[in-house]
Amino acid sequence: MRVLLSGYDSRGGVEPLVGLAVRLRELGAEVRVCAPPDEEFAERLAGVGVPLVPVGQSVRALVTAATPPSAADLPRRAAELTVAQLDAVAAAAEGCDALVATGLMPAAAAARSVAQKLGIRSVYATFQQLTLPSPHHPPLAYPGRPFPPEVTDNRVLWDLDAQSINALFGEALNTNRASIGLPPVDNVRDYVIGDQPWLATDPTLDPWQEPADLDVVQTGAWFLPDERPLPAELEAFLDAGTPPVYVGFGSMPMRTSTDVAQVAIEAIRAQGRRAVVARGWADLALIDDQDDCFAVGEVNQQALFGRVAAVVHHGGAGTTTTAARAGAPQVVVPQAGDQPYWAGRVADLGIGAAHDGPTPTTEPLSAALKTTLTPETRARATAVASAIRTDGTTVAAKLLLDAISRERPPMPA
Template sequence: MRVLLSTYGSRGDVEPLVGLAVRLRELGAEVRVCAPPDEDFARRLAGVGVPLMAVGRSARALAAGAPPASSLPERAAEVIASQFEVVTAAAEGCDVLVATGMLPAAAGGLSVAEKLGIRSVSVTFQQLTLPSPHHRPLAYPGRPFPPEVSDNRALWDLDAQSINALFGAALNTNRASIGLPPVGNVRDYVIGDRPWLATDPVLDPWQETPDFDVVQTGAWIVPDVRPLPAEVVAFLDAGTPPVYVGFGSMPMHASADAAQVAIETIRAQGRRAVIARGWADLALIDDRDDCFVVGEVNHQALFPRMAAVVHHGGAGTTTTAARAGAPQVVVPQAADQPYWAGRVAELGIGAAHDGPTPTFESLSAALKTALTPETQDRARAVADEIRTDGTTVAAKLLLDAIG
């Protein structure tokens, strides 16, 4: 059995595929991954022995550029064209293709599978891209929804129109080049009749809708057995549990201020800090010994030793912190991150910061909530409810469909 996992996006789009790839190989499948050529993605996949077939430009460089919304169709056209080029070669001889990541990238991957006549599965790592009367869609940059429209179904109709306007021409031009008919509704083509939702049902409960059949597999997480570096362990052992601060794949253009605000806030609470560099390149603000900076590190080993985890609200980081039983402060930056911040607050396992730019006062208030005994107890209780079988469920579904 040969499986191609295809994505284009940030670390949060790649890391779940690492988990699924490992589980598929354990069950006897041959797996390859198409993803951006970023060094940290290649290193992560090489660490588990899964080949990376690089597609498109660096996702980090694309994110750091922060281009204007007007260039989104041009960027999408580039992403779609690279999918047609690389995924077509990568999918040869495969039995099934799993498409995820940016919607135009998924549309390109699914089109390749259609042309080659192989099975395909569309996967999302958060439910806000799936039409539902129970929640609003995410607005695309430069295309806000009319303030007078509040009905969710009407908003989802507008969402489909926006996606067609942004991505339809590029997708259909590439489809025509390989002899495929045009797609009238790009969003619904990507979602299909039976999309997969690879999230934990406690953190991200899906409410059924008659429009399509959603398969919620649980989050895709690979057990990370990498030891923490000796210097990190020495810092952790030298005092009380610190507070972690990291914003993952978010560039955080005001990163110097973000690091200073976070460290000063944590010190005011009488706590030590672990600062993760991430794509924001966060750094220490002085040489005091109560703070430590880390690069790529095993969060599954690190988070259980934290007093709290301050992060951007990516689906993967939220799930990892929840599994660790660590109280969270979510400082959402974009896209689905406000949703995850709200879920953390609703579950009582942490606090949702209001807006993307923390101040000493706002972060202090949120951190105080996270560090209360009540929040700590609730975080530990919810940790026991988080499923750990997501990759097993997904891998068996794939292999059953093939065989």
């Protein structure tokens, strides 16, 4: 069996595909991943022996550009991505039995179109539920297309969401579908999501509420157990004192008027703690040469989060779940997209605190840390960690391979 996993996204959207790819391969499938050409993604996939089919522009280059993408530019960029995705996925999907589409809406739409053209099974998977229509929560607004503040009915908001997606991506998608002999779609979002989407999140952290308008399959989060050792210098730092506080913002460039590293380190020191500072796409750096702080680049977060007193981060789905699995209390400083949702979930579960707003300042961050570093929060985080499922990749891989097996004609006797 051959499977293509397609996802144009930042690190938090590519890492789950690594986990699923490895599990599919362990179950006997041949797997390749279609993802952005960023060097760190290529290295990550090469490290587990999974082929990368690069598509589109570097996500890091787009996110960290001196002039960030504007809302007005979104349709043009979406059109370019649709063309690039169609070309790359069409080539990569030849001979495949199934395709899993994730990531940005126009990229997922192109991937599902290729699967339709080739006549192979495809499924849409998301790493947060806010892209899935439900009467229990509102959709995320696209940049430059806010919802009317007087509209509070979730079903109406989801209708408006479909209209926004059609306006932003419909013309580019249907023009390119016509070029490969496919009919137009009149609802891009519903076409991408399909009849039975997968929600690749943990039910404790991200419970899907019924009844809803969709038949959602919640697989659990997709993770690859990370066996990489921590660097010797980091091990020495961890062993040299009490557990530090980790601070890192992943793929967020942190465009703020304040020095984020300085604010974070001062807030951590105000609680009498040491710090591990992750550089990330914000390129955080140490603020002085004191020996109570240590800077890291790419590192095994699964191992590191089990050794820290708390994790200060942006609220990406992957980081939130990794910290929760490790039993590490969290302070979430949400920047955009689904991150305020994850910040709210951390606070609601009692496993940490949500910073008010995207710009960290010393006093509010220190107050959030004070709450998070209590024995009560640590105990709650430990309890929640024991409830986190660890079989998400296995569930998803078996669902996909079983579906392929059912559709294959029986072997002749």
